[in-house]
Amino acid sequence: MSARDDAAAAGPGKRKASPGSVRRAFQPWNDPAARPLVSFRNVAKRFGTVTAVDDLSLSLYPREFFALLGPSGCGKTTLMRMLAGFETPDAGEILLDGVDITKVPPHQRPVNMMFQSYALFPHLSVQANIAYGLKREGLPKPEIDRRVEEMLALVKLDGLGKRRPDQLSGGQRQRVALARSLAKRPKLLLLDEPMAALDRKLRESTQFELMDLQSELGLTFMVVTHDQDEAMTMADRMAVMSHGKLVQIGPPDVIYEAPANRYVAEFVGDINVIEGRVSAVAGDLVTLESPVAGTVELDEETLALKPGEAIFVGLRPEKISLSHDEPEQGVNKVAGEIWDIGYLGDFTMVQVMVGGDDGHLLKVALANRSRRIERPFAWEDKVWLSWDVEAGLVLPP
Amino acid sequence: MSARNAAARLGRLVVAVPYLWLLLFFLVPFGMVLRIALSDSATALPPYAPHFDGFSQLGEFLSGLDFENFRLLGDDELYWQSYLYSLRLAALTTLIALAIGYPLAYAMASVSRRAQGLLVVLVILPFWTSFLIRVYAWIGILRPDGLLDAALMGLGLTSEPLRLLNTEAAVLIGMVYSYLPFMVLPLFATLQKLDRSLLEAAADLGATPLKAFLTVTLPLSLPGILAGSALVFIPAVGEFVIPDLLGGPDTVMIGKVLWNEFFSNRDWPLASAVAIVLLIVLVLPLVLLQRARLARGEAA
Numbered sequence: 001m002s003a004r005d006d007a008a009a010a011g012p013g014k015r016k017a018s019p020g021s022v023r024r025a026f027q028p029w030n031d032p033a034a035r036p037l038v039s040f041r042n043v044a045k046r047f048g049t050v051t052a053v054d055d056l057s058l059s060l061y062p063r064e065f066f067a068l069l070g071p072s073g074c075g076k077t078t079l080m081r082m083l084a085g086f087e088t089p090d091a092g093e094i095l096l097d098g099v100d101i102t103k104v105p106p107h108q109r110p111v112n113m114m115f116q117s118y119a120l121f122p123h124l125s126v127q128a129n130i131a132y133g134l135k136r137e138g139l140p141k142p143e144i145d146r147r148v149e150e151m152l153a154l155v156k157l158d159g160l161g162k163r164r165p166d167q168l169s170g171g172q173r174q175r176v177a178l179a180r181s182l183a184k185r186p187k188l189l190l191l192d193e194p195m196a197a198l199d200r201k202l203r204e205s206t207q208f209e210l211m212d213l214q215s216e217l218g219l220t221f222m223v224v225t226h227d228q229d230e231a232m233t234m235a236d237r238m239a240v241m242s243h244g245k246l247v248q249i250g251p252p253d254v255i256y257e258a259p260a261n262r263y264v265a266e267f268v269g270d271i272n273v274i275e276g277r278v279s280a281v282a283g284d285l286v287t288l289e290s291p292v293a294g295t296v297e298l299d300e301e302t303l304a305l306k307p308g309e310a311i312f313v314g315l316r317p318e319k320i321s322l323s324h325d326e327p328e329q330g331v332n333k334v335a336g337e338i339w340d341i342g343y344l345g346d347f348t349m350v351q352v353m354v355g356g357d358d359g360h361l362l363k364v365a366l367a368n369r370s371r372r373i374e375r376p377f378a379w380e381d382k383v384w385l386s387w388d389v390e391a392g393l394v395l396p397p
Numbered sequence: 398m399s400a401r402n403a404a405a406r407l408g409r410l411v412v413a414v415p416y417l418w419l420l421l422f423f424l425v426p427f428g429m430v431l432r433i434a435l436s437d438s439a440t441a442l443p444p445y446a447p448h449f450d451g452f453s454q455l456g457e458f459l460s461g462l463d464f465e466n467f468r469l470l471g472d473d474e475l476y477w478q479s480y481l482y483s484l485r486l487a488a489l490t491t492l493i494a495l496a497i498g499y500p501l502a503y504a505m506a507s508v509s510r511r512a513q514g515l516l517v518v519l520v521i522l523p524f525w526t527s528f529l530i531r532v533y534a535w536i537g538i539l540r541p542d543g544l545l546d547a548a549l550m551g552l553g554l555t556s557e558p559l560r561l562l563n564t565e566a567a568v569l570i571g572m573v574y575s576y577l578p579f580m581v582l583p584l585f586a587t588l589q590k591l592d593r594s595l596l597e598a599a600a601d602l603g604a605t606p607l608k609a610f611l612t613v614t615l616p617l618s619l620p621g622i623l624a625g626s627a628l629v630f631i632p633a634v635g636e637f638v639i640p641d642l643l644g645g646p647d648t649v650m651i652g653k654v655l656w657n658e659f660f661s662n663r664d665w666p667l668a669s670a671v672a673i674v675l676l677i678v679l680v681l682p683l684v685l686l687q688r689a690r691l692a693r694g695e696a697a
Contacts, residue, residue, distance in 0.1 A: 113598075120598075
């Protein structure tokens, strides 16, 4: 029984288990027998002198929720538009369910897209917008009406079918766009920045609804976003893109806790990067000397490091502890002075200057567990930072 | 609160300006024309009777007015046939201008922004020359052994002159040529505003390019089609210069009739009646259209 089936058995009223890292049993990308739904094979696309997508290969699996994350201009939108058929690759091929669709025009692809601008037809009612794709299929009218009602109920817009898009709120328009793109029951749904136009509260609830919908309908979703929270919340797997290449693909927790390189580590979440030189390697335990943080010990299983090698080490702010007294541990600690305190409600981001006034600023995240207004730390406090041996991670450049 | 009241008063004043303008330069002249239309032709200065001689003779003055001229417009078939002919020719002009203008505007809206600016200038460019001169130029092109005949015969496409000048075809050519920019510009404005992602959405949902055009582009450009058609049709109905210069004895458009009554026959009352009926013929469909649109807007 998969995690998804557990979710279905949870019954109504209760929030179903979400995909993402929770769905441990769902890992088709690790199963050599699994057949991908979509395969990009050495796909490339240039616009003039700009390479938007550079010799890229990627497979998506049925029922997967896949997120493409990257800064604007990294090629993620071009990749999605090639899948929808709005751009033709200069090289390589795209397979959908084993069929080469590289040259198939958009209107013949069993793929639907939800546009960032929603692209609702302003002259048509909500019903007619949702029915648009079904009419093109030539379905009989009663069947179309039934499907439209079903879709309206699915996105909780019952009774609003007669309205026009300009008579709806932003959140409602987003739901209509979603219903329209789902109406044809596509093998693959593409979502281009689906939450970009929603405010924060609405975004959060919509993310969960989208995940429920995806697992309920058993569809494959590919979402393009520059918002890492969105990608991490929703995706089974996410890919971080940069300059037309995929830098890392993996479940959100792997991307965050074990980033492939410095780019991914700095793009996804906050991280302190410190330089150091390896002084000893004993099994998994790597010891290094850092001009910023002194002697650092870290657990590193995968990389073959040699003494004398210069490396970068990443430390997530929430994995560093802050104290006024010197910690008892012999290594993985450094003294500094508080330069800045940013109170964010759920946690406080403290910036500590280590190694004197011209040293290095390190970020420390403190969870605000109590409601006390008096904070234990203040500006210009002399403090100690410390962290566990598991906290540090080696970052290839 | 008095500041707000003052602002409201100022607002009403600003709104009053265009109404005042309409009153002064449309309603008052219209009243004068209507009064002439209800008078009789007379050998006098101005050439109509009765004259308004002060309020003491108001009853006498009013009893001198009648609808005789309007009755004549209905009785003499020359007039209503000219109206019908003008409406037919204007409708034909509008259709041809739409058929040529739509693809033109569509192509203009599809090219890059910079090229669009240039193309708009090219569409407006003919206005830099006098309208009259441009119509005269068509005489040179269309007359027997003119530029068109010379070109066609030179290419061996025709063996004898087409004799286009002084025909209905010549009037149509001249009107389509003259009014085409009024069709192209509003169409271009609506097509240019059209969100391209709507066409992508249509394609994504399974619409062929033709179907996407018919179900998305065409309905969304309807305001442009209506505006362009009105801008071509309305002046085309009353057109006088083009049929006078390019048309023949058969092309009796109502504008020409009006000119003849006014200047050749010096029958001001009849000419005024012709003008008023023309105005009603043109304004009535516009009012109905506007009402239908308002009704539809409320229903939506």
